[in-house]
Amino acid sequence: MKRLLHGLALILLVGVLAACGPQRQSVFPPTLTIQQMRVQSDGTWELTLRLQNNSYTGMNYQSIEGELQVAQGIPARLHAKFDLDVPSFAGDVVSITVLPTIDMSKALQAVAAKGSAGSLAYAIKGVVHCTPHLEDHPDNKNPRDFPFNHNDYLSPVPGIANTYR
Known part of the structure; x- marks a missing residue:
């Protein structure tokens, strides 16, 4: 009986010590949205993208590769x-210049042309x-690639020409 109690105490001690380990930091995909879009004088669009970090740890964002599709046209x-x-x-923002298609x-x-009623x-x-x-990973040698996909609407900002939110 004494052996059984020592064995259970040892198992309980190991369980308690295992729970004292470092907390695992969960990493989740970020959310990307267009915060604002401005039409530049040369016809390009300047997008202000908002990157929302949804992780339990800080993230260093390095680049975006993707496409913008407007009104079911060619992206x-x-x-x-x-x-x-x-x-x-x-969250934080980053500006990206986009060359829109004619459509x-x-x-x-x-x-x-519809004013603030349009979207x-x-x-x-x-x-x-x-x-x-x-x-x-103190050297930050654990890069991640997260897919993103977001659908929404842009509307003209009243009083600010060529600006959409």
């Missing part, structure tokens, strides 16, 4: 390289490349 390429550190459960520009002009459907999808700030 335009989204591509940018940057160095953006975002703390856990926080995309025509769809935007039709929405602009333009868009979809962004692709991959964001990032590296989590993990305590068990």
Whole structure:
């Protein structure tokens, strides 16, 4: 009986010590949305993308590869390289210049003619490349690629020409 109690005490001690280990930091895909879009004088679109970090640890975002589709037309390429550190459960923005297709520009002009009552459907999808700030990987040698896919609408901003949110 004494052996059984010592064995159970040893198992209980090992279980308690295992629970005292470092907390695992979970990493989840970020959310990407268009926060604002401005039509530049040369016809390009400047997108302000919001990257929302949904992880329990900070992330370093390095690049985006994807596409922007407006009004069911041919998509335009989204591509940018940057160095953006975002703390856990926080967000930050990055600007990307996009060369729209003729159909995309025509769809935007039709929405602009309606004023603030108009809206333009868009979809962004692709991959964001990032590296989590993990305590068990102090050299940050654990890069991740997360797919993203977001559908929403852009509407003209009242009083601010060529700006959509």
